[in-house]
Amino acid sequence: MANDQPPRPSRRGFLKAGSAAVAAGASLGASAAAQAALGKTSAHSADPQMAVEPFYGLHQGGIVTPQQSHTYVAALDLTTEKRDDVIALLRAWTDAAARMTQGSTAAPLPTGAAAKAELADTRIETQVGTKADARTDNTAYSQANTQAAPDSGDVLGLGPCGLTITFGFGPGLFTKDGKDRYGLASRRPAALVDLPRFNGDQLIAEKTGGDLYIQACANDQQVAFHAVRQLSRLANGVATMRWGQAGFVSGPRGQTPRNLMGFKDGTNNPSTAKPQLMNEFVWARATADAPWMEGGTYTVVRRIRITLEHWDNTEVGFQEQVFGRHKYSGAPIGKKNEFDAVDLKEEDKDGNPVIPENSHVRLSNQASNNGAQILRRSYSYNDGTNFYIERWPPWRQETEYDAGLIFVAHQSDPRTGFIPINDKLAKFDMMNQFTTHVGSAVFAVPPGARPGSYIGAGLFET
Amino acid sequence: MANDQPPRPSRRGFLKAGSAAVAAGASLGASAAAQAALGKTSAHSADPQMAVEPFYGLHQGGIVTPQQSHTYVAALDLTTEKRDDVIALLRAWTDAAARMTQGSTAAPLPTGAAAKAELADTRIETQVGTKADARTDNTAYSQANTQAAPDSGDVLGLGPCGLTITFGFGPGLFTKDGKDRYGLASRRPAALVDLPRFNGDQLIAEKTGGDLYIQACANDQQVAFHAVRQLSRLANGVATMRWGQAGFVSGPRGQTPRNLMGFKDGTNNPSTAKPQLMNEFVWARATADAPWMEGGTYTVVRRIRITLEHWDNTEVGFQEQVFGRHKYSGAPIGKKNEFDAVDLKEEDKDGNPVIPENSHVRLSNQASNNGAQILRRSYSYNDGTNFYIERWPPWRQETEYDAGLIFVAHQSDPRTGFIPINDKLAKFDMMNQFTTHVGSAVFAVPPGARPGSYIGAGLFET
Numbered sequence: 001m002a003n004d005q006p007p008r009p010s011r012r013g014f015l016k017a018g019s020a021a022v023a024a025g026a027s028l029g030a031s032a033a034a035q036a037a038l039g040k041t042s043a044h045s046a047d048p049q050m051a052v053e054p055f056y057g058l059h060q061g062g063i064v065t066p067q068q069s070h071t072y073v074a075a076l077d078l079t080t081e082k083r084d085d086v087i088a089l090l091r092a093w094t095d096a097a098a099r100m101t102q103g104s105t106a107a108p109l110p111t112g113a114a115a116k117a118e119l120a121d122t123r124i125e126t127q128v129g130t131k132a133d134a135r136t137d138n139t140a141y142s143q144a145n146t147q148a149a150p151d152s153g154d155v156l157g158l159g160p161c162g163l164t165i166t167f168g169f170g171p172g173l174f175t176k177d178g179k180d181r182y183g184l185a186s187r188r189p190a191a192l193v194d195l196p197r198f199n200g201d202q203l204i205a206e207k208t209g210g211d212l213y214i215q216a217c218a219n220d221q222q223v224a225f226h227a228v229r230q231l232s233r234l235a236n237g238v239a240t241m242r243w244g245q246a247g248f249v250s251g252p253r254g255q256t257p258r259n260l261m262g263f264k265d266g267t268n269n270p271s272t273a274k275p276q277l278m279n280e281f282v283w284a285r286a287t288a289d290a291p292w293m294e295g296g297t298y299t300v301v302r303r304i305r306i307t308l309e310h311w312d313n314t315e316v317g318f319q320e321q322v323f324g325r326h327k328y329s330g331a332p333i334g335k336k337n338e339f340d341a342v343d344l345k346e347e348d349k350d351g352n353p354v355i356p357e358n359s360h361v362r363l364s365n366q367a368s369n370n371g372a373q374i375l376r377r378s379y380s381y382n383d384g385t386n387f388y389i390e391r392w393p394p395w396r397q398e399t400e401y402d403a404g405l406i407f408v409a410h411q412s413d414p415r416t417g418f419i420p421i422n423d424k425l426a427k428f429d430m431m432n433q434f435t436t437h438v439g440s441a442v443f444a445v446p447p448g449a450r451p452g453s454y455i456g457a458g459l460f461e462t
Numbered sequence: 463m464a465n466d467q468p469p470r471p472s473r474r475g476f477l478k479a480g481s482a483a484v485a486a487g488a489s490l491g492a493s494a495a496a497q498a499a500l501g502k503t504s505a506h507s508a509d510p511q512m513a514v515e516p517f518y519g520l521h522q523g524g525i526v527t528p529q530q531s532h533t534y535v536a537a538l539d540l541t542t543e544k545r546d547d548v549i550a551l552l553r554a555w556t557d558a559a560a561r562m563t564q565g566s567t568a569a570p571l572p573t574g575a576a577a578k579a580e581l582a583d584t585r586i587e588t589q590v591g592t593k594a595d596a597r598t599d600n601t602a603y604s605q606a607n608t609q610a611a612p613d614s615g616d617v618l619g620l621g622p623c624g625l626t627i628t629f630g631f632g633p634g635l636f637t638k639d640g641k642d643r644y645g646l647a648s649r650r651p652a653a654l655v656d657l658p659r660f661n662g663d664q665l666i667a668e669k670t671g672g673d674l675y676i677q678a679c680a681n682d683q684q685v686a687f688h689a690v691r692q693l694s695r696l697a698n699g700v701a702t703m704r705w706g707q708a709g710f711v712s713g714p715r716g717q718t719p720r721n722l723m724g725f726k727d728g729t730n731n732p733s734t735a736k737p738q739l740m741n742e743f744v745w746a747r748a749t750a751d752a753p754w755m756e757g758g759t760y761t762v763v764r765r766i767r768i769t770l771e772h773w774d775n776t777e778v779g780f781q782e783q784v785f786g787r788h789k790y791s792g793a794p795i796g797k798k799n800e801f802d803a804v805d806l807k808e809e810d811k812d813g814n815p816v817i818p819e820n821s822h823v824r825l826s827n828q829a830s831n832n833g834a835q836i837l838r839r840s841y842s843y844n845d846g847t848n849f850y851i852e853r854w855p856p857w858r859q860e861t862e863y864d865a866g867l868i869f870v871a872h873q874s875d876p877r878t879g880f881i882p883i884n885d886k887l888a889k890f891d892m893m894n895q896f897t898t899h900v901g902s903a904v905f906a907v908p909p910g911a912r913p914g915s916y917i918g919a920g921l922f923e924t
Binding site for chain 1: 511534536572609610611614615616617618619620621668669682683684685687691694695698702703704705706707708710712713714717720721722723724770771773774775776777778781789790842843844845846847848849860861862863864865
């Protein structure tokens with residue numbers, strides 16, 4: 001029987017030839033630098049399954065990378081007391097992430113010989129299991145998990161799908177319950193603040209915080225989830241899952257996508273094509289307290305539930321006043337085209353502002369926030385339904401969509417970015433009638449790694 | 463300002479020309495028959511956004527339709543006491559579903575003139591709202607929801623995406639709490655049985671049952687969700703949401719997709735290309751008790767949570783014994799190719815069955831079930847994480863993935879299909895160590911509608 005064991009494919013093994021990405025082959029035999037270069041050239045492949053993004057580099061991927069269609073974001077809590085465990089985890093994560101972004105499995109699959117032995121051994125064990133009701137016989141399980149599969153294998157054949165994996169560090173890596181577990185307390189950047197409680201926050205502990213952050217983005221949702229799943233497993237015994245969340249964005253290709261409220265989302269983002277804007281608003285600078293963060297960023301994640309049932313019962317004109325934009329064109333109110341400038345000073349014939357005082361666009365605009373900007377890279381989420389108690393009219397209790405926005409924003413410093421902007425929004429935004437922030441986290445996202453090194457090396461080794 | 467209001471696009475209005483689907487235009491001015499024909503020719507468009515499936519026809523779509531990449535399934539409970547309300551809802555659903563599957567909005571968007579008036583009115587109302595903290599002023603909301611938008615607009619520009627919408631009737635439509643609310647009790651098909659409790663069932667009430675079923679499948683998850691969202695809103699005052707669930711399937715195009723356990727799923731399905739198999743196993747026949755079900759089917763939905771963390775810690779060889787198939791090739795154990803026949807009689811040199819006694823493939827195989835077959839059309843689901851108590855070793859409590867399978871199976875009669883098959887699986891399948899059924903529902907899915915009629919007309923009007 002062992003002779004019938006088929007060859008083990010790479011994640012790209014099933015793909016037809018015809019794309020440069022295939023040339024890189026199943027393993028990471030080619031140098032990472034070469035693969036990164038490959039990623040750059042094929043990232044805009046017509047087939048989103050074949051897109052490849054570089055892993056190594058000055059910055060981590062998934063920050064200014066053109067937004068992929070899906071994400072899975074997760075936070076883990078460290079359970080180890082040992083600094084070396086944390087470093088070993090980051091090394092393992094770096095290696096696995098580099099492999100997966102280039103279209104490989106998280107670790108090499110076993111060779112044919114190893115596989116045969118493995119299969120034969122297991123075969124004997126599971127014959128025990130078949131003699132009784134599987135529900136009452138745990139022998140098979142406890143015997144079988146001695147040498148786990150190196151990869152769950154569920155995305156074999158799907159291609160790299162433009163996968164990026166971004167790692168971040170929460171406040172708990174530096175101090176937890178007042179304890180400096182890993183000798184890092186003095187290296188915590190001042191910019192990695194604990195977020196204040198904002199007006200209206202309804203945060204749920206199990207969707208908030210976390211010591212370590214993984215953000216996987218890909219043009220396929222199973223590929224994004226697969227990445228987090230393999231990385232989370234590598235953390236066994238060192239860290240446990242705190243929360244995980246799938247997200248997606250659907251949009252006509254090349255156009256600003258619409259969120260679940262039906263409005264274009266991201267129109268006024270600073271352009272990732274302008275390095276000077278990224279340097280000013282997104283990339284962290286080397287500060288005296290955190291020189292290791294140069295080229296990194298600070299990432300805020302908010303799980304924002306939207307009462308879509310109520311939103312859908314409002315008039316389009318009202319919705320436009322809430323946003324400050326026209327729904328169908330995406331233009332600022334009073335303008336014709338999506339990318340027309342937002343003119344906050346414009347008044348109608350009665351002297352009232354054309355873009356309402358408490359509209360989302362006005363309150364979040366750079367001009368209303370001392371010039372501050374953040375790079376939003378949000379995804380919609382859709383977790384089915386559950387029972388919900390409305391804080392707003394018509395004050396009903398019912399089964400509602402657990403859907404909304406996984407707000408993700410990157411910035412050079414949350415103290416001048418997300419915090420003051422959201423402070424204003426939380427107090428005055430008309431949209432708050434339809435949104436509830438139920439999850440929240442902030443992370444220091446270090447710069448990218450060099451081949452041979454690992455994500456966060458600057459924090460631990462300088 | 464009203465003069466700046468941009469024109470209102472159809473869901474396909476933003477799409478570039480170049481596909482036959484665009485020729486049908488924004489409205490449903492073309493006859494439904496012509497559009498259905500159009501759907502047939504363009505369903506296999508190279509661009510999955512442009513695929514169109516017919517809505518009207520002998521059978522409803524979404525049953526033998528080649529599986530789209532995403533779904534949103536939902537069940538609603540009827541709250542009305544009036545039979546006419548139910549008929550009116552089914553008529554409204556039929557019309558909206560026909561429009562949406564062909565790439566239009568659920569209802570026509572307002573004309574320019576109507577929009578101007580609407581915008582002007584709302585403008586006055588919301589100025590009141592801006593004078594105070596939006597959180598404490600509900601005037602705007604309660605005034606604004608007098609004339610809701612005809613469509614949420616969140617999929618404008620995305621194309622039809624191969625959308626199918628399938629409606630079904632749960633037991634509660636016929637009798638609820640012993641009450642014959644709509645005079646339909648005598649017309650309940652015997653095949654629409656209440657499912658028995660299966661071994662190991664851990665059903666959650668708010669993910670189980672339902673009077674009405676909506677299954678939206680599309681090549682985009684926002685398009686699938688959008689459809690349910692519009693239909694659910696049309697039910698305001700007549701029915702309320704009981705549960706909703708998003709699902710997806712990721713696969714190399716043209717190959718059997720892998721589920722989250724990493725195995726190919728659906729290999730042994732009866733071929734939808736063989737009408738005689740569909741007539742035998744999928745389509746309901748006209749019975750004396752339910753002549754109106756001819757050309758319909760019976761659909762079972764099960765939400766099956768999978769403890770992926772534990773599965774990922776087992777050896778590949780063990781996983782293959784659980785499934786009865788090789789993981790990478792999908793071949794039955796002992797065979798080389800995915801579509802090689804499953805030989806349940808084969809034994810190894812020691813006389814043990816090559817495909818284990820309690821493997822999933824053996825227990826679910828036609829030969830083990832008196833020739834019964836069901837058409838599985840399942841999707842994976844991924845609802846983030848939550849706190850979970852394991853029923854199996856290592857008996858831990860922790861935050862785990864709320865992910866698994868939305869099992870969907872169509873069949874001519876569940877009494878000879880899902881029920882006996884699952885009875886056996888629930889008792890003996892080794893896979894039960896990793897799966898928990900937490901939601902369940904069964905529906906009578908009536909045949910398709912003729913243009914001008916509505917889904918379920920045969921039940922109410924013959």
